[in-house]
Amino acid sequence: MGKNGSVERRTVLKAAGASLAAAGLAATTGCGGDDGGSGDGTVEIRFAWWGAEERAKRINRSVKLFEKKYPKIKVKTDFQDYVAFWEKFQTQAAGGNPPDVFQNAVAFLRKYDKRSVLLDLKSQVEAGNLDLKNFRSGVEKVGEVDGKLLGVPVGSNTMSLVIDEKVFRKAGVEPEQGWTWDEYFAALKKIHDTQKVAGDTGYFGIMYLYDLYLRQNGKAFFTEDGLGFEETDLTEWWQDGYNRVKAGIVTDPKKVEQLKPKSPLASGDGASEFTWDNFTVRYTTEGDSTYGLAPIPTTDGKETGQYLGSLMLSGFARTEHPKEVAQFISFMVHDPEVGRIMGYDRGILATTEQFEAYKPTDAPNQAIARYEEEVAEAGLLGTITPHPAGADTVEAAFLRIAGDMSTGKTKVSDAVKQFFSEAKTALAA
Template sequence: MGTRTNVERRTVLKAAGISAVTLGVAATGCGGNDGTSADGNVTIRYSWWGAEERAKKINQSIALFEKKYPKIKVKTDFQDYPSFWEKFQTQAAGGNPPDVFQNAVGFLRKYDKRGVLLDLGSQIDAGNLSLDHFRAGVVKVGQVDGKQLGVPVGSNTMALVIDKKVYEKAGVDPTAGWTWDEYFKALKTIHDKTEVPGDTGYFSIMYLYDLYLRQNGKAFFTKDGLGFEQSDLTEWWTDGYGRVKAGIVTSPKVVAQDTPKSSLSAGHGASEFTWDNFTVRYTAEGTSDYGLAPIPTTDGKDTGQYLASLMLSGSARTKHPKEVAQFIDFMVHDPAVGKIMGYDRGILATTDQYDAFKPTDVVQKEIAQYEVDTAKAGVLGTITPHPSGADTAESAFLRIGGDMALGKTKVADAVKQFFSEAQAAFSA
């Protein structure tokens, strides 16, 4: 799920080139047996995407799990985001996916359709996995058609990250309930007073467009396909192209040149829509002060926001569903794991871990407060269903939107291309 979501996935996770062996953990192999040794020990394979820091934290957590369950051993494997899914798709097609793995909402229907995902309902009924003590609304993110296909490890919601110094210099003070017209006016004010583009490229962020559509009674996805018309996207991308040409939005050429940094932290944009827990990257990359601002609205109230989540899923082919369930249960409930992981994968999903971890730095405190304030505002709704092929549609939206903004293709042609590629993805 998204920073520009794509930039976060491409860059921050790029550091994950480190191998499991480097971390002193056995690398995942394609075992020919069921992972049970002669002495009754069971080995399960766990894969995820993320950077080196996430890997260190996860391995610390696994050490605690193996101490509590000495007969269960966990072999690990991780890559950056694109490499993870490339490898996972190959493993799934070959009938050898990992026993348990990190997952996201855009992949649930896709891999459920292919019979890859374990319905955890039976393990919940057996008492091996508890769905108690989760923060309100989070568990539903992992549910599809009555099946529990994933268990959230953290939650996040879309936010607007701003360069506080630039906003203050321009005299712009975003407040809850501000409208899109006010937001776009603010972008121009920022550009006119500071010569910095007001936004780094809102128009190609699928999850942001979903919020805009939800504010207007539609949605990016239905459970079967797209929930909007070509005319809707034509209007959105036409406005975005116009603002790039006017210099109010950062040129995609500059965004590409700034990679692997964000154009916000590089000083080439004053704000960027992203998931709230990604805010930590800007402080690490940039030299300014960064904060969270409200999502603009259509009616002055409804933001269209919902809680999304990274989650843990099991393989339908695992020989050890009980052990997989016990592992997931431990990783989402154990307070010590919560203290180790912090907000690396979002605001901790269970109250057991949320209460155990007390953020000490300013950025993580602000992230937590943002979600508290958003929940209190009563604007959070239910996440939009994602059809099989949603991940491919998201990538196409980003790529084609970028080409459109560069003038490589006309808006009308870009819209037609996106709808064609999206429909093909849904039919695959």
């Protein structure tokens, strides 16, 4: 759920778990410890996010609109890439000086709520400063934790399967809603045998995909306070993945590393890839084929385990300006012009005002919107799995250890034990 493509998750999550506590990083100086106010009644709030330059341009345009509507509120902006953002935020939070409002994600809600960093926005809803009406598909629930409103979604996304349509068509494979994992893996083998290309780029290392698989089988990756599966479950998943790598059905992990930051799907070294649906625009930009969104494979021919995830905006619990923070968040998620400016940069727009204001003209974004509508209409969407404090570190470990396992650096059994050990430590911190 970050910038354009799963490349972000591959390249940054390896570093994220270990780097969050990195020392020597300077805290943002913005307010300098005062209340950010001035003699004429104007106040300043600090707003920070992660993302690329394009996202920064869009957000800064949106901020100017907000300041025009609220001339007594000035917004000081700051952004970095994903890893740098959370490194800086960790330092700021420890020093009691994080931004007044900031971009957030579900993996960090309980972590920073536990540290009393996040503002419960429910009081601002009750005061009329924050509007929670007109959210699509109940996506506003993503930011609710233990009865608190800790974040307000700016967009929605869900896990999807991106396919190289030309390769699938040549192999005679037609994905259909409700197809099973056995049918999916049979399709990958057929693609490998007939088109001489790996069918998948590395499904076994994606934590959020494994969560869907577990949900299909009555479990989940996380419970509210720990892991929701056993070592035997992960052993089966990773052993299966390792076997398919060795059979050539999944792209050679060493090739995947060599291609970074380009996706092996875009380079023609794989025919399908699981990722968040709003990341799919990248493949058209990077690759020479045509790419489409296919249904998630199932265990029972029906349930996919899917849910809506989201980037969101959160406030600092001890901000001097909770009203202004709430007004800013409300404007950023409801204003139609902001919707037209942001487009699907942070996912399918979360509110009906913005969703209806932005009409994508390019095929990839039209396909993303259509995919989410079809998933919702099919009644497949469930409630997002709770993420305990430490989930971000667990995700980083899952990706890193799965990579070591797939290249043969670590035996499957040892990789599973290592993951559970690291996860237990992270979740107990």
